[in-house]
Amino acid sequence: xxxxxxxxxxxxxxxxxxxxxxxxxxxxxxxxxxxxxxxxxxxxxxxxxxxxxxxxxxxxxxxxxxxxxxxxxxxxxxxxxxxxxxxxxxxxxxxxxxxxxxxxxxxxxxxxxxxxxxxxxxxxxxxxxxxxxxxxxxxxxxxxxxxxxxxxxxxxxxxxxxxxxxxxxxxxxxxxxxxxxxxxxxxxxxxxxxxxxxxxxxxxxxxxxxxxxxxxxxxxxxxxxxxxxxxxxxxxxxxxxxxxxxxxxxxxxxxxxxxxxxxxxxxxxxxxxxxxxxxxxxxxxxxxxxxxxxxxxxxxxxxxxxxxxxxxxxxxxxxxxxxxxxxxxxxxxxxxxxxxxxxxxxxxxxxxxxxxxxxxxxxxxxxxxxxxxxxxxxxxxxxxxxxxxxxxxxxxxxxxxxxxxxxxxxxxxxxxxxxxxxxxxxxxxxxxxxxxxxxxxxxxxxxxxxxxxxxxxxxxxxxxxxxxxxxxxxxxxxxxxxxxxxxxxxxxxxxxxxxxxxxxxxxxxxxxxxxxxxxxxxxxxxxxxxxxxxxxxxxxxxxxxxxxxxxxxxxxxxxxxxxxxxxxxxxxxxxxxxxxxxxxxxxxxxxxxxxxxxxxxxxx
Amino acid sequence: xxxxxxxxxxxxxxxxxxxxxxxxxxxxxxxxxxxxxxxxxxxxxxxxxxxxxxxxxxxxxxxxxxxxxxxxxxxxxxxxxxxxxxxxxxxxxxxxxxxxxxxxxxxxxxxxxxxxxxxxxxxxxxxxxxxxxxxxxxxxxxxxxxxxxxxxxxxxxxxxxxxxxxxxxxxxxxxxxxxxxxxxxxxxxxxxxxxxxxxxxxxxxxxxxxxxxxxxxxxxxxxxxxxxxxxxxxxxxxxxxxxxxxxxxxxxxxx
Ligand SMILES: Nc1ncnc2c1ncn2[C@@H]1O[C@H](COP(=O)(O)OP(=O)(O)O)[C@@H](O)[C@H]1O
Ligand SMILES: [Mg+2]
Numbered sequence: 028x029x030x031x032x033x034x035x036x037x038x039x040x041x042x043x044x045x046x047x048x049x050x051x052x053x054x055x056x057x058x059x060x061x062x063x064x065x066x067x068x069x070x071x072x073x074x075x076x077x078x079x080x081x082x083x084x085x086x087x088x089x090x091x092x093x094x095x096x097x098x099x100x101x102x103x104x105x106x107x108x109x110x111x112x113x114x115x116x117x118x119x120x121x122x123x124x125x126x127x128x129x130x131x132x133x134x135x136x137x138x139x140x141x142x143x144x145x146x147x148x149x150x151x152x153x154x155x156x157x158x159x160x161x162x163x164x165x166x167x168x169x170x171x172x173x174x175x176x177x178x179x180x181x182x183x184x185x186x187x188x189x190x191x192x193x194x195x196x197x198x199x200x201x202x203x204x205x206x207x208x209x210x211x212x213x214x215x216x217x218x219x220x221x222x223x224x225x226x227x228x229x230x231x232x233x234x235x236x237x238x239x240x241x242x243x244x245x246x247x248x249x250x251x252x253x254x255x256x257x258x259x260x261x262x263x264x265x266x267x268x269x270x271x272x273x274x275x276x277x278x279x280x281x282x283x284x285x286x287x288x289x290x291x292x293x294x295x296x297x298x299x300x301x302x303x304x305x306x307x308x309x310x311x312x313x314x315x316x317x318x319x320x321x322x323x324x325x326x327x328x329x330x331x332x333x334x335x336x337x338x339x340x341x342x343x344x345x346x347x348x349x350x351x352x353x354x355x356x357x358x359x360x361x362x363x364x365x366x367x368x369x370x371x372x373x374x375x376x377x378x379x380x381x382x383x384x385x386x387x388x389x390x391x392x393x394x395x396x397x398x399x400x401x402x403x404x405x406x407x408x409x410x411x412x413x414x415x416x417x418x419x420x421x422x423x424x425x426x427x428x429x430x431x432x433x434x435x436x437x438x439x440x441x442x443x444x445x446x447x448x449x450x451x452x453x454x455x456x457x458x459x460x461x462x463x464x465x466x467x468x469x470x471x472x473x474x475x476x477x478x479x480x481x482x483x484x485x486x487x488x489x490x491x492x493x494x495x496x497x498x499x500x501x502x503x504x505x506x507x508x509x510x511x512x513x514x515x516x517x518x519x520x521x522x523x524x525x526x527x528x529x530x531x532x533x534x535x536x537x538x539x540x541x542x543x544x545x546x547x548x549x550x551x552x553x554x555x556x557x558x559x560x561x562x563x564x565x566x567x568x569x570x571x572x573x574x575x576x577x578x579x580x581x582x583x584x585x586x587x588x589x590x591x592x593x594x595x596x597x598x599x600x601x602x603x604x605x606x607x608x609x610x611x612x613x614x615x616x617x618x619x620x621x622x623x624x625x626x627x628x629x630x631x
Numbered sequence: 632x633x634x635x636x637x638x639x640x641x642x643x644x645x646x647x648x649x650x651x652x653x654x655x656x657x658x659x660x661x662x663x664x665x666x667x668x669x670x671x672x673x674x675x676x677x678x679x680x681x682x683x684x685x686x687x688x689x690x691x692x693x694x695x696x697x698x699x700x701x702x703x704x705x706x707x708x709x710x711x712x713x714x715x716x717x718x719x720x721x722x723x724x725x726x727x728x729x730x731x732x733x734x735x736x737x738x739x740x741x742x743x744x745x746x747x748x749x750x751x752x753x754x755x756x757x758x759x760x761x762x763x764x765x766x767x768x769x770x771x772x773x774x775x776x777x778x779x780x781x782x783x784x785x786x787x788x789x790x791x792x793x794x795x796x797x798x799x800x801x802x803x804x805x806x807x808x809x810x811x812x813x814x815x816x817x818x819x820x821x822x823x824x825x826x827x828x829x830x831x832x833x834x835x836x837x838x839x840x841x842x843x844x845x846x847x848x849x850x851x852x853x854x855x856x857x858x859x860x861x862x863x864x865x866x867x868x869x870x871x872x873x874x875x876x877x878x879x880x881x882x883x884x885x886x
Pocket of ligand 1: 648657
């Protein structure tokens with residue numbers, strides 16, 4: 028009988044359960060998605076060239092576990108808030124607390140198990156799709172990447188089952204311990220938070236000082252090394268929390284005193300809502316701000332590595348160099364949008380390679396300029412045959428050698444005039460050096476041409492001493508695209524988790540907000556105004572951690588520029604930021620829509 | 632003073648339940664008028680349709696058939712935002728369960744209807760202080776609802792209902808959640824509002840004592856207005872006896 032009643036309760040609130048369920052599924056899916064990378068040691072070893080990578084992943088794992096725990100706690104309080112009233116009623120009707128306890132225990136476990144199963148399936152799909160997309164988009168070499176990874180499944184299942192048993196126990200206890208009347212009346216509302224000036228000032232100063240220490244340590248990461256990451260983490264977590272629990276409450280209170288502002292529309296109501304929300308959300312918002320920073324940081328550095336690839340690709344003067352090109356190779360080369368193409372002939376002796384001086388007067392050669400101090404990659408200038416003397420350090424010899432095949436690398440380079448060249452015995456070879464208008468736009472054609480040339484000349488496909496842009500691109504891409512892939516993957520996982528977390532926390536308060544909005548409706552507030560109020564209120568809750576997160580990232584990137592890991596980390600920041608903010612914005616819109624649906628739908 | 636009609640209800644019907652569901656007719660051909668400055672009571676047993684009627688009059692719900700005019704405005708002609716605006720301007724409403732926002736002070740609660748109409752803070756302050764004076768709550772304006780008594784809460788709710796000077800004040804069992812002393816205080820206040828400030832009041836109740844404050848009582852039973860009782864020049868006590876009499880007779884016929 029009770030089971031029947033309970034089931035009918037679920038049925039009547041099916042939509043709310045759907046929200047809850049999809050949230051749990053998402054949590055399990057994201058957790059799995061992350062673990063599929065984090066537990067895959069061979070993947071990490073193959074793709075991360077720096078030694079702290081396993082540490083980073085373990086740290087990420089722990090962080091994600093904590094977040095998931097918090098997330099499940101919120102989801103659970105959402106579940107309880109839905110069930111409390113029903114169970115209170117059953118108790119009023121004479122159902123025994125013990126029996127109801129068993130019921131909620133079962134209910135929690137069933138929901139949990141179902142969501143883990145569906146979550147694993149979703150996680151598998153998600154991992155495959157995201158992984159595939161990234162590998163394709165980035166031309167990445169993600170060796171050993173596997174969407175279906177057993178250890179990750181095992182960890183996810185164990186972690187979630189333990190969590191849900193814990194939740195079930197908590198729920199059972201809550202139901203048993205809470206008096207019936209309290210169950211019937213919805214959860215007690217925190218009402219308003221008064222600002223205590225001295226305490227707020229102390230917190231605010233403490234917050235700023237902690238953040239300053241954290242930012243300083245990140246800037247001096249070269250000095251502090253790994254300990255610096257630990258220090259920064261602690262101080263930034265602390266600082267963020269202190270700022271949230273002081274600065275924003277204080278700002279709200281200041282705003283609330285400005286009558287001009289509060290007397291317009293529902294402004295005062297929104298402030299009042301935010302006032303108690305922010306007190307209630309302090310920890311939550313700090314955590315979201317941090318996650319936001321981590322996620323955005325991960326994506327930004329991921330993109331930074333992409334930029335590194337581009338930067339280092341420009342290390343070479345020529346995009347492709349063809350050696351005695353066949354008709355097929357020439358045809359392939361015609362597909363390249365060419366800016367400059369120079370052909371030179373040469374003859375190979377036992378110890379020497381001879382080029383024709385006049386040919387360089389007609390088509391000058393790119394030669395490396397002197398290295399300046401703040402330069403990251405070499406720069407080139409054109410040099411004619413007349414300038415190629417032995418007087419200066421003959422850097423042109425290096426450039427010419429780079430045009431040759433590996434088998435001739437050891438030989439001396441000589442320049443002779445045409446008459447002398449003709450006298451030399453031996454076969455005459457040609458080399459053709461091509462500069463495209465845009466390497467990345469022509470990547471496909473360049474790749475194909477290079478491969479043809481390599482095949483025809485029997486040169487190894489991946490010799491390490493590359494001398495064309497394509498060679499550099501290949502080397503950098505194999506090293507960095509794995510990191511880039513990880514950055515994106517982590518970023519997306521963190522983002523999805525943090526945004527769902529925020530969404531749930533907000534949605535779990537929706538039930539109690541319904542009453543308030545209903546009342547505003549009764550005294551004649553227009554629906555438009557109510558919708559706006561919701562959008563604004565939730566907007567602030569999304570924007571605050573966002574701003575904090577962005578500031579953290581802007582300072583955190585110092586670690587990468589100072590260590591020269593990403594020398595141009597601050598260049599073109601808008602792109603990763605834009606991508607990230609669009610995703611974050613989508614979550615915001617979704618939350619607002621769901622909230623409006625829960626709060627503004629009139630009950631029959 | 633010329634007596635104009637403030638509420639004009641004709642052939643009102645309300646059926647709950649959609650066409651394919653079980654239907655229930657909560658109001659059946661209800662017709663009555665109320666003139667400006669009147670203090671009218673609507674009385675009936677629980678489930679007789681009082682709340683349904685009041686929700687329709689206050690534009691919170693739509694009738695199945697019939698017409699309602701409040702202050703000359705036909706409610707049927709209003710849509711969406713117009714309905715909300717009409718509610719905000721013309722109607723003051725007090726609910727049984729106070730309906731105060733617990734995260735705002737009494738003052739801020741009272742100010743809400745004014746800020747909905749974008750009345751400037753400067754203009755709002757004297758209006759709020761005046762109505763607080765009238766309702767004798769100026770001492771608690773800075774407090775939050777959790778910090779004041781039920782009777783005070785209901786006064787704050789009344790102040791919020793009246794601060795923007797609506798054409799009519801409606802109450803759905805506003806004394807229902809109050810102890811008898813607070814209930815009497817509130818009723819006395821409503822009476823003086825009616826007599827001194829000429830506020831039109833429509834009071835829904837099932838309690839004879841509350842009803843005895845009215846000038847005229849409409850008895851509703853099973854969604855229909857049956858009897859009407861006028862106080863005339865009678866004392867409150869005598870009117871109270873009359874009401875009990877009507878209720879007793881209703882019970883006998885009902886049994
Ligand atoms: N939303 C609704 N849907 C269906 N029936 C309703 C609804 N609201 C009220 N009723 C029914 O209409 C009748 C009148 O209700 P109501 O107006 O609340 O009475 P009162 O306020 O006099 O106690 C009751 O029988 C009640 O069950
Ligand atoms: Mg009622």
